Amino acid sequence: MRDYYEILGVQRGCDDGALKQAFRKLAMEHHPDRNGGCEDAATRFKEINEAYSVLSDPQKRSVYDRFGHAGLNGHGGPGQFHDVHDIFNEVFGDVFGDMFGMGGRRSRGPARGQDLRYDLEITLEQAYAGAEVEITAPTTLNCEACEGSGAKPGTSPTTCATCNGAGRVRATQGFFSIERACPRCGGSGRMVLDPCQACHGLGQVRRERTLSVRIPAGVDDGARIRLAGEGDAGARGGPRGDLYIFVSVRPHELFERDGLDLLCSVPVPMATAALGGAVDAPCLLGGENCDGNCKLEVKVPEGAQTGQTVRIKGRGMPSLRSRERGDLVVELFIETPTRLTGRQKELLAEFAQICGEQQHPKAASFMGKARRFWEEVTGVA
Numbered sequence: 001m002r003d004y005y006e007i008l009g010v011q012r013g014c015d016d017g018a019l020k021q022a023f024r025k026l027a028m029e030h031h032p033d034r035n036g037g038c039e040d041a042a043t044r045f046k047e048i049n050e051a052y053s054v055l056s057d058p059q060k061r062s063v064y065d066r067f068g069h070a071g072l073n074g075h076g077g078p079g080q081f082h083d084v085h086d087i088f089n090e091v092f093g094d095v096f097g098d099m100f101g102m103g104g105r106r107s108r109g110p111a112r113g114q115d116l117r118y119d120l121e122i123t124l125e126q127a128y129a130g131a132e133v134e135i136t137a138p139t140t141l142n143c144e145a146c147e148g149s150g151a152k153p154g155t156s157p158t159t160c161a162t163c164n165g166a167g168r169v170r171a172t173q174g175f176f177s178i179e180r181a182c183p184r185c186g187g188s189g190r191m192v193l194d195p196c197q198a199c200h201g202l203g204q205v206r207r208e209r210t211l212s213v214r215i216p217a218g219v220d221d222g223a224r225i226r227l228a229g230e231g232d233a234g235a236r237g238g239p240r241g242d243l244y245i246f247v248s249v250r251p252h253e254l255f256e257r258d259g260l261d262l263l264c265s266v267p268v269p270m271a272t273a274a275l276g277g278a279v280d281a282p283c284l285l286g287g288e289n290c291d292g293n294c295k296l297e298v299k300v301p302e303g304a305q306t307g308q309t310v311r312i313k314g315r316g317m318p319s320l321r322s323r324e325r326g327d328l329v330v331e332l333f334i335e336t337p338t339r340l341t342g343r344q345k346e347l348l349a350e351f352a353q354i355c356g357e358q359q360h361p362k363a364a365s366f367m368g369k370a371r372r373f374w375e376e377v378t379g380v381a
Contacts, residue, residue: 115231127317158193263329264329274303307332311328
């Protein structure tokens with residue numbers, strides 16, 4: 001992922017003026033309306049907007065300067081959903097007024113809070129049975145001291161005398177009449193003369209919140225869970241944004257997932273594979289089909305070979321959207337004995353002497369093909 005400063009063409013440590021100037025220049029150059037709807041321009045414009053939305057926010061910029069993209073989880077990074085219109089309007093509205101479809105708003109009323117992203121890693125057991133997980137996520141909350149007004153408790157914001165609360169002012173330059181955000185109140189239509197000490201007049205504070213997240217049984221890697229109204233607080237009394245939980249499932253040491261099926265490789269003693277028998281295979285606990293036992297007896301057919309599979313119905317992953325459940329697929333791995341005693345070696349040697357092609361049909365078939373290959377290469381029968 002490209003560096004945000006590189007995207008905007010500015011140096012680290014540049015001031016807000018240089019940042020806004022760079023954004024204005026690039027946004028004007030790559031705005032989709034000025035490029036005939038070009039997809040490359042739209043992608044570049046989105047990238048520019050994302051970089052500016054982080055670097056123009058002091059808190060997010062501080063986190064990015066210290067930790068880079070990795071530190072932006074939940075702080076407005078690449079996983080967050082920015083309002084391009086609002087950012088473009090904020091930077092260009094005082095210059096172009098109603099151009100580019102940005103006019104029409106007389107004052108900056110309530111604004112919806114930003115959506116947040118949280119990356120959550122869970123175990124395969126949690127994905128299998130479902131779980132209740134507690135997470136701690138940073139979020140913006142309305143200041144309790146001033147109840148989000150930004151004014152010192154006991155006082156209230158006053159109507160801006162410059163725009164009379166409209167949030168917009170109009171100036172005439174020659175033949176043109178240009179409307180722009182009020183420079184005194186920033187377009188809010190209100191002035192905080194005595195700011196709240198708790199939030200420094202912003203009306204919002206940054207806090208860590210602990211939330212309980214319900215993980216449904218059967219959730220897969222890459223799933224997204226939406227918690228409505230758990231994102232950042234809205235400005236000026238606007239509704240809260242949403243929190244999106246992106247789920248990843250930690251690799252398991254015994255199982256692999258294939259859709260709804262669970263795959264597991266189980267070693268089988270050579271004698272059991274030859275004579276037939278049974279071995280124990282692990283299984284996940286949880287769900288309505290669980291019998292309280294975390295292992296299952298798997299029947300091994302006589303003459304079983306490595307790679308042969310045994311399918312156990314209904315012991316795989318549950319489906320999120322139905323009552324369907326996958327299977328547990330056990331792959332047999334025939335294990336050759338090691339560290340044999342002298343007597344064991346004698347018995348195996350005797351066994352090898354009395355075995356013929358009938359006991360090793362694959363070996364016999366292979367050797368027949370090999371002999372024909374050698375004859376064709378060497379010309380010697």
